[in-house]
Amino acid sequence: MYTSSVADPPVVREPLHAPVAHLIRGGMTEGIHYGSVVVLGAGGEVRLQIGDIEAACYPRSALKPVQAVAMVRAGLPLDGELLSLAAASHSGEERHLAGARRILELAGLTEDALRNTPDLPFGPAVREAWLREGRPASRLAQNCSGKHAAMLYVSRLNGWSLDDYLDPRHPLQQAIAEIAEDLSGQRVAQVSVDGCGAPLFAVSLHGLARAAARITTAAPGTPEARVADAMRAHPEMASGAGRDVAALMRAVPGLLTKDGFEGVQVAALPDGRAVAVKIADGADRARVPVTAAALARAGVDPAALTAFAGEPLFGGGRPVGSVRPARALDPLT
Template sequence: MHQTSPLDAPVVREPRHTPVAHLVRGGVVEGVHHGSVVVLDADGGVRFRLGDTEAAFYPRSALKPVQAVAMLRAGLPLDGDLLSLAAASHSGEERHLEGTRRILARAGLTEADLRNTPDMPYDPVVRDAWVRDGREPSRLAQNCSGKHAAMLWTASLNGWTLDDYLDPAHPLQQTVAETVEDLTGQRVAHVTVDGCGAPLFAVSLHGLARALARITSAPAGTPEARVADAMRDHAEMASGVRRDVAALMRAVPGLLAKDGFEGVQVAALPDGRAVAVKIADGADRARVPVAAAALAHAGVDAALLDAFAGAPLLGGGRPVGAIRTVRALEAAPLVPSA
């Protein structure tokens, strides 16, 4: 497996975020969302940046496409909808639970072998139905179960132990860390535990954008291209029928997009143009509008992005405001920065 020589790890510091979006009510700025944004050209150059794109941060689930590439490199024989599920933060719909069962069955395993944190489905409609039916939190319903099932199968195929597959020192997680460094082009700055129990690797926002660009622009048939194809072809399996990230992939031809908790969004096009967004306060309402503005600066037809400008702010049941990206994002140049 060819790997580049990673750069030094990003610096662990308080990120120097800057305003990226305003909540405007009745013409008055009621709230301000800080964050950081980076836009990459097809050649990997930085077209636009705002805030702190080089500090270490946690991509959360936005790193799942990279984890999926690592598993394919280690021999995981998945493609199509089940590979999309292996890279998913799924909504807990029946298709997701059934798909996770299929991965486990192919590995000769069951839900009892999963080590992710039990949870209710992520989608509020599905979750409400679970509550009405008296169903309890489960490892299968938790949004990372597809990834965990794929991790277990990868470990089994390689003869690695299963009970400790989430240990950062486990061969599986060492393989993931190596792939993170390869695709981001930088050393991992810190390792902790994600909400699902899997290791979480700190990189920079710039590194995250670079990783997804390398995945979408890789030659056909490579692990990277297989992940990109699976997620784009089965966007609802990678997220859910009511999820904005699936709608974004459907709206923009060829786009691969992945969200992450705490206001993270990354997206890339087949030619390697990419954007990455971090909303400092973790607020979800600013994530997609800021990402849509960044994609417009990457050259995506603005008409394809109109639906992602953000839901209107209501007052008395009628629109009185909205999320507005800051002027710096609106005025970003469409040519490479000096």
């Protein structure tokens, strides 16, 4: 069973990554993606580890479900689509912008209160349309605006200051750090700044998987369960149309999963089985098939994962290879 005891922080070191995927072109290995993978059983035991699962790493946006749990524990009253958006790396679709505006309205605020970095929409098709229309980068379009709007809302509800809500010393960020430690089971190793400007807390890949499992196994009605239920019921609000994480949650009943920049992904099932993946070079072309292979090793039916086996490599306009997970991830080995 998972416990809430908190261990020492993971060691900050150069991770000892190992091969997790191969680029096969014409039957020959053309390239290798290195990384680390951990698969946890329902009781929290490590069923598979590749690479360095105990070194400190930045989860990037894969930590957003944990941040959302911390905000709900602090009184954030959102549920459903808006709570899913609070844990989102969204594509910048109109529903995402409207949802972020609604959260700000509930807080009695406007877009001007946001302190995330202005950006173009994350979704390629949405970004192209945005540029054709001559629209500038904005804080609302940036993929973390739902999270930032929720941070402002919970800060307003608690009477905390708004201008400095991204300061690691702010009560909200202190609360998030505390919950990150509680759910991961280890002290935060280091604090930096994420791309959106929010504090970024380093834990191990093992700790990230534990945190996801703690969220999906929580009792109904708890902050953890509310976040998991919202994201699973509204996966496109936590990502966007056509995004692989939304498709994966649709394909695997009960699965909660979240991706993060630099090749990070975490996923957990309702019984506590969980996986966490870090691709050393940050490549999404390896992240998706490696995550699918890790889920198969966790016991997910491979038939539900065939769409996530990786895109083919082309030569002369025809498929000549693919990105294949390393043999260590083969569920039959």
